[in-house]
Amino acid sequence: MRKPPILNANPWFSHHQRLQLQPISLTGAHFQGRHGNFSELFDDSAKRDVVPWSALTSGYAKRGELDVARRYFDDMPVKDLVSWNVMITAYAKRGEMESARKLFNEVLKKDVVTWNAMIAGYVLSGECKKALEMFEEMKTVGERPDEVTMLSLLNACADLGDLQVGMKIHWSLSEMVSSSGFNVLLGNALIDMYAKCGSIGRALKVFRDMREKDVSTWNSVIGGLAIHGHAEESINLFTQMRRSKVRPNEITFVGVLVACSHAGRVNEGRQYFKLMRDGYNIEPNIRHYGCMVDMLGRAGLLDEAFKFIDSMLIEPNAIIWRTLLGACRIHGNVELGRRANVRLLKIRQDESGDYVLLSNIYASKGEWDRVEKVRKMMDDTGVRKDAGYSLIEAEEKALIDFLFNSKSKVSLKPTNLVQC
């Protein structure tokens, strides 16, 4: 196996070669059978050098072998802040925030990277409130947040839908960064945050103020507009994007298709789906198919949606069938709904929400005996245990649905009305 000369010249790596071991960064091989006492691998001069220990820790962590990484971390004779940051980051990225927190508490002298690793970790594992708490704590102890901190916090706000905190961060960012504008990552995060918090106007302002725009910038604003039902603007921006030098990617097309779906622009959606393949050589993925099914379903083209799914080159997932099932419910198509449900059950037999959805279809058509069958199906497969809500609640929901939303003329059985 060829090795870069720089590593051959390095005494530390030669040491490994003598042991017939491969540096992990080169080969991906691990030190099999060597998980006993790591300290024996190193001579005294190596022990004094923290860097290779941290490098090994980092290398194993990146390959997903956290246990091994931790052994190196523990066996390190001397640790510096980078060593701690490596290990904390490893846990944070894996979502093992308890372990990360434990180490974090042990670090006496933290720096901004230590804090950022924790904050980013909490955001990644969906504990955005904790991320914001960490940020407060960080300010309390006098650590200065930087752009990386702010990026994580913006993602937290987007997730929480917390516009007020998001705007505060935007504000402090304006003071932090030079007035010539944000870097692309921060700008994109701001657009995303504003869009997800429902402030499309602010998202558009950030978008317009950005000097440098990359594909994610366009995607954030096209997708954001689409989700909020501003199909016209979303598609207009897509047209602008095509005129710019930035090439749309698969995510762009998800946004565009969502826009078409929400606006009921079926023919346009079909064209963009075709354009994606023929014009940009992008193979549609499961999300694109999902958008198409949603678009056809919303428009009431249920048969076509069904045929579309059957023509897919990739295996439809539960979301696809659930989307069609939802469309069948809205349009009151019991027959297709049942067929969609059969396919759905083949994929996931343990999701009670799907049974509930089916029972809603039946209920909204007044077919209460079938609701009973679904209930039995749930009992038989033991799904009900895992249900977040009982079937009684589902029936109630279906009943309310029927009374206020359904166009069906089928009357309800008196017993059900009594329950209401």
Added chain:
DNA sequence: ATAGGGTTAG
């Protein structure tokens, strides 16, 4: 030679 950052269908 070791640490931190982004968008995707219901």
